[in-house]
Amino acid sequence: MIVAELxxxxxxRPIAEILDRLDxxxxxxxxxxxxxxxxxxxxxxxxxxxxxxxQPDAVALGYWLRPANLARLAxxxxxxxxxxxxxxAGLAFHIPPSNVDMMFAYSWAAGLMAGNRQIVxxxxxxxTLADTLLAVIAELGDARSAFIEYDRxxxxxxxxxxxxxxxxxxxxxxxxxxxRAVPLAxxxxxxxxxxxxxxxxxxxxxxxxxxxxxxxxxxxxxxNDVLTFDQMACSSPRRLIWVGSVEAADAAEKRxxxxxxxxxxxxxxxxATATALEKYAAACRAAIRGPVRAIEHTRTDWVLVDLGxxxxxxxxxxxxxxxxxxxxxxxxxxxxxxxxxxxxxxxxHFGIDRATLDQLAVRLAGKGIDRMVPLGEALAFDxxxxxxxxxxxxxxxxxxxx
Amino acid sequence: MIDPQAHPPYGVPxxxxxxxxxxxxxxxxxxxxxxCPPYARLVxxxxxxxxxxxxxxxxxxxxxxxxxxxxxVPEDQLFKLVTSSGTTGQAVSRITLDRNTAALQSRALAxxxxxxxxxxxxxxxxxxxxxxxxxxxxxxxxxxxxxxMMIFGRQHFYALDDDMRLDVEGLRRxxxxxxxxxxxxxxxTWLVWKHFAPEMAEAGLRFDDAILVHxxxxxxxxxxAVDNASFKARLRDMTGIATVRNFYGMAEQVGSVFVEGEDGxxxxxxxADVIIRDPLTLKPLQPxxxxxxxxxxxxxxxxxxxxxxxxxxxxxxxxxxxxxxRYGKGLRILGRVPKTELRGCSDVAAARLSA
Numbered sequence: 001m002i003v004a005e006l007x008x009x010x011x012x013r014p015i016a017e018i019l020d021r022l023d024x025x026x027x028x029x030x031x032x033x034x035x036x037x038x039x040x041x042x043x044x045x046x047x048x049x050x051x052x053x054x055q056p057d058a059v060a061l062g063y064w065l066r067p068a069n070l071a072r073l074a075x076x077x078x079x080x081x082x083x084x085x086x087x088x089a090g091l092a093f094h095i096p097p098s099n100v101d102m103m104f105a106y107s108w109a110a111g112l113m114a115g116n117r118q119i120v121x122x123x124x125x126x127x128t129l130a131d132t133l134l135a136v137i138a139e140l141g142d143a144r145s146a147f148i149e150y151d152r153x154x155x156x157x158x159x160x161x162x163x164x165x166x167x168x169x170x171x172x173x174x175x176x177x178x179x180r181a182v183p184l185a186x187x188x189x190x191x192x193x194x195x196x197x198x199x200x201x202x203x204x205x206x207x208x209x210x211x212x213x214x215x216x217x218x219x220x221x222x223x224n225d226v227l228t229f230d231q232m233a234c235s236s237p238r239r240l241i242w243v244g245s246v247e248a249a250d251a252a253e254k255r256x257x258x259x260x261x262x263x264x265x266x267x268x269x270x271x272a273t274a275t276a277l278e279k280y281a282a283a284c285r286a287a288i289r290g291p292v293r294a295i296e297h298t299r300t301d302w303v304l305v306d307l308g309x310x311x312x313x314x315x316x317x318x319x320x321x322x323x324x325x326x327x328x329x330x331x332x333x334x335x336x337x338x339x340x341x342x343x344x345x346x347x348x349h350f351g352i353d354r355a356t357l358d359q360l361a362v363r364l365a366g367k368g369i370d371r372m373v374p375l376g377e378a379l380a381f382d383x384x385x386x387x388x389x390x391x392x393x394x395x396x397x398x399x400x401x402x
Numbered sequence: 403m404i405d406p407q408a409h410p411p412y413g414v415p416x417x418x419x420x421x422x423x424x425x426x427x428x429x430x431x432x433x434x435x436x437x438c439p440p441y442a443r444l445v446x447x448x449x450x451x452x453x454x455x456x457x458x459x460x461x462x463x464x465x466x467x468x469x470x471x472x473x474x475v476p477e478d479q480l481f482k483l484v485t486s487s488g489t490t491g492q493a494v495s496r497i498t499l500d501r502n503t504a505a506l507q508s509r510a511l512a513x514x515x516x517x518x519x520x521x522x523x524x525x526x527x528x529x530x531x532x533x534x535x536x537x538x539x540x541x542x543x544x545x546x547x548x549x550x551m552m553i554f555g556r557q558h559f560y561a562l563d564d565d566m567r568l569d570v571e572g573l574r575r576x577x578x579x580x581x582x583x584x585x586x587x588x589x590x591t592w593l594v595w596k597h598f599a600p601e602m603a604e605a606g607l608r609f610d611d612a613i614l615v616h617x618x619x620x621x622x623x624x625x626x627a628v629d630n631a632s633f634k635a636r637l638r639d640m641t642g643i644a645t646v647r648n649f650y651g652m653a654e655q656v657g658s659v660f661v662e663g664e665d666g667x668x669x670x671x672x673x674a675d676v677i678i679r680d681p682l683t684l685k686p687l688q689p690x691x692x693x694x695x696x697x698x699x700x701x702x703x704x705x706x707x708x709x710x711x712x713x714x715x716x717x718x719x720x721x722x723x724x725x726x727x728r729y730g731k732g733l734r735i736l737g738r739v740p741k742t743e744l745r746g747c748s749d750v751a752a753a754r755l756s757a
Contacts, residue, residue: 281463287447
């Protein structure tokens with residue numbers, strides 16, 4: 001069985017040969033200085049590379065990996081109080097998504113922090129940014145990793161899975177289902193990131209109180225959350241919830257919509273005609289299938305489908321991306337509870353205080369929402385993702401009792 | 403309800419047509435709001451004032467007929483369900499017709515084809531195989547199109563066999579029998595181009611007085627870089643057919659087809675119209691500006707298809723510019739809006755793993 005090895009040395013290669021090489025690579029403990037040094041070097045190179053330093057998502061990765069942040073992350077995992085030792089899971093097999101070019105690097109970097117030897121299967125449909133990043137990773141000379149690509153072949157996935165200690169699948173649900181059907185070694189474990197949905201919630205009075213500069217700043221952050229990956233990232237909000245009176249919500253929405261139009265113009269964001277038509281069709285389909293108070297379609301690059309007052313969900317889960325938000329209004333944050341289920345990943349918030357967020361989390365008690373982060377940070381990656389601590393997921397513990 | 407034969411198809415100047423269409427389209431919108439609750443919800447959500455211009459009539463994305471059944475007739479009055487001829491695996495549109503709308507469509511087509519072909523029925527070649535319409539299980543827009551056109555000809559001859567090869571002997575006999583008589587041909591653009599014309603040339607058969615009416619889209623011809631002008635020239639070369647008229651129509655608005663005029667532009671008849679819209683704002687564009695094609699028709703009574711936003715790009719070249727022969731808008735269709743692909747979380751490479 002031959003796969004295309006992309007790193008360390010680009011060539012068609014038998015998968016067994018790649019796995020043999022990884023087996024022979026020396027082990028590291030979590031947060032080993034050598035691993036952190038390598039990631040810090042990657043950060044430096046990303047931020048210095050002309051073609052990457054212009055890309056907000058590449059810059060975000062670069063910042064996440066800078067030495068000061070790596071030290072902060074490492075500090076979150078002090079020696080265990082019971083005296084047991086954290087050790088890497090072993091060989092980690094990563095299957096990242098194709099839609100977010102940087103994701104493979106986050107998955108791989110977290111695995112490296114955990115000390116694993118790693119094999120990363122890249123999508124053939126990855127963007128050029130992924131290849132640019134791969135070229136930078138190549139300069140690091142990481143002997144514990146292999147980056148490969150291959151066509152849909154369960155046999156290859158099975159061969160890798162049989163020798164892996166950990167399999168990491170970034171969904172789509174269809175991808176998760178397909179890969180889960182391929183057996184793992186009996187002792188191996190799997191970490192899965194399924195299709196998720198994200199929301200944004202804004203306090204209408206707070207938006208109304210903003211001066212123009214602060215409003216423009218808010219629009220910029222909302223742009224980043226929603227449109228960075230054409231709204232196709234799981235963390236990008238697809239629903240917008242106003243908290244406040246009907247009058248306040250309507251007035252705040254008018255202000256925000258104008259500010260968004262200006263921001264979209266300023267950033268030069270353009271959607272294809274086909275996407276514009278799909279968005280208009282999705283909004284109309286929602287109205288045909290269920291109660292929709294209004295479709296705001298002055299511009300097809302920013303479409304709001306108003307589901308009215310009270311907690312409300314669109315009639316189906318299909319979503320065209322690229323700037324379409326289902327909008328509703330509540331008087332009180334607690335009212336959104338019925339909108340939340342296990343599929344909800346991120347709630348970005350603006351103008352909502354800590355105590356209210358705490359109350360919401362307690363009330364939901366795990367029913368849904370894995371992260372509540374300030375508006376503008378929807379796409380900011382963290383070692384806690386989808387409710388899981390990736391270091392815990394990617395390591396084991398050795399109990400030592402004298 | 404209107405009579406499509408009340409005026410000559412291209413006999414109503416645009417200003418007069420606008421007034422006439424506005425009144426009828428407002429009435430049709432009200433009719434469908436009253437009879438199709440999902441449509442009523444949509445119009446409500448789209449909001450806007452009572453239309454004072456045709457451009458203010460709400461427009462439905464044509465793709466909705468593929469995902470949702472939208473009908474304004476109770477099931478017991480359903481006369482026919484027409485589906486669009488999507489390729490295998492694609493979603494198809496489902497259009498519900500009652501007798502009334504089906505009759506309107508026939509009268510409309512008769513008005514348009516009468517204008518093009520004259521009062522006399524001509525011997526007719528159908529550039530397709532007989533089984534396309536024989537197989538009722540596969541009854542789709544292609545079959546409906548053929549059946550709709552057949553009444554404008556006589557002595558029908560199917561030019562292709564079931565393998566889509568030219569019936570050379572049959573066509574030879576047809577040509578001998580009708581030598582010196584004007585002949586009508588009808589077929590889908592791609593079939594004419596790919597399966598009919600080259601084999602005619604190869605067999606050395608020619609028409610000396612024929613008119614070809616064809617439809618079905620230019621996508622695959624555009625892929626081969628064949629435009630309308632080269633299509634006509636090559637066809638004349640290969641088959642001798644001197645008069646070739648394209649028309650633009652769709653399963654969602656059967657009957658109100660836009661036939662090509664002498665100038666190569668497509669003309670909506672008086673009971674139909676076209677508006678070009680800006681993809682960003684969905685506002686109407688001026689003649690000469692390229693945008694998304696919206697089609698309007700007074701025929702759809704049994705389903706809310708009187709105002710549809712298509713997935714085609716087009717441009718209006720002039721208004722009343724070909725009068726008095728043809729009043730109204732002269733339209734050029736520029737093809738389908740190019741498909742785009744936004745990559746979603748569900749598009750992980752491995753999604754195709756077990757496909």
